[in-house]
Amino acid sequence: MAAILSAEAVTVRFGGITALKDVSFEVKQGEFLSLIGPNGAGKTTLLKTITGIVKPANASIKINDREITKLPTHSRIRLGLALTHQIVSPFKSMTVLQNVMFAAGYKKVRNIGLSILNFSRSSEKKDAMAFLEMVDIAQYKNFPVSTMPLGILKRLEVARALAIKPKILLLDEPLAGLNSQEASRLADTIKLISQNGMTTVMIEHNLSEVLRISDRLYVLDNGKYLASGNPKEVMKQPEVRTAYLGS
Numbered sequence: 001m002a003a004i005l006s007a008e009a010v011t012v013r014f015g016g017i018t019a020l021k022d023v024s025f026e027v028k029q030g031e032f033l034s035l036i037g038p039n040g041a042g043k044t045t046l047l048k049t050i051t052g053i054v055k056p057a058n059a060s061i062k063i064n065d066r067e068i069t070k071l072p073t074h075s076r077i078r079l080g081l082a083l084t085h086q087i088v089s090p091f092k093s094m095t096v097l098q099n100v101m102f103a104a105g106y107k108k109v110r111n112i113g114l115s116i117l118n119f120s121r122s123s124e125k126k127d128a129m130a131f132l133e134m135v136d137i138a139q140y141k142n143f144p145v146s147t148m149p150l151g152i153l154k155r156l157e158v159a160r161a162l163a164i165k166p167k168i169l170l171l172d173e174p175l176a177g178l179n180s181q182e183a184s185r186l187a188d189t190i191k192l193i194s195q196n197g198m199t200t201v202m203i204e205h206n207l208s209e210v211l212r213i214s215d216r217l218y219v220l221d222n223g224k225y226l227a228s229g230n231p232k233e234v235m236k237q238p239e240v241r242t243a244y245l246g247s
């Protein structure tokens, strides 16, 4: 099957640091790919390059064979990308539901000011409720975000990404900071979303959950490609074990 998203020959430099060196990867329609590697391997930089937040020294990034490398982030969102962040950043003065409605409205008008004016429309409300139900936090819809614990905020982050109706969901450490029970339950939710057809690329350090829910792993180490393939097979590779555990 053809790749829905590909990144070829990605090199990113921050001053004197080469964060990514000639990295290439692709994800197929409906696939659940986890991007793993030790701290500083370049995982977040790769996702930020794909979404246009980081400017590469070299890269060719395509969605469905369409070159997007020179497009601004909002155009890439329109073409189907959504990225959740490791550090959640909801609008604290809004309720849980309003945050998702705002995201749903932003996809339509692509302007924060207009989105604020637009966001009380009933179609956005209906959509937003469906996404809150999908991530199991509909019961918190009218609570101010500022009163919600991290476990709810991590789920809200996923709902906000779904609200822009992406073709490809990019998740940056969705399980970080959660206890093992919360992590396992959110991993189940993310897996279900992927099984319903969402192409998913996830950065995650929680290897037991990664192994449990991913179709394929892609491993980076020190800015370079290290391995990819079946999760259990990849984790058996000596160079992957060395990257994680040291020699």
Ligand SMILES: Nc1ncnc2c1ncn2[C@@H]1O[C@H](COP(=O)(O)OP(=O)(O)OP(=O)(O)O)[C@@H](O)[C@H]1O
Pocket (backbone or CB within 6 Å): 014, 017, 018, 019, 037, 038, 039, 040, 041, 042, 043, 044, 045, 046
């Ligand atoms: N904005 C930036 N300015 C300067 N250096 C940066 C910037 N962003 C990332 N780096 C550096 O690039 C390298 C890769 O960082 P990146 O955050 O992509 O790694 P990561 O694999 O996501 O790590 P972690 O698992 O710890 O989040 C690191 O050396 C980091 O310090």
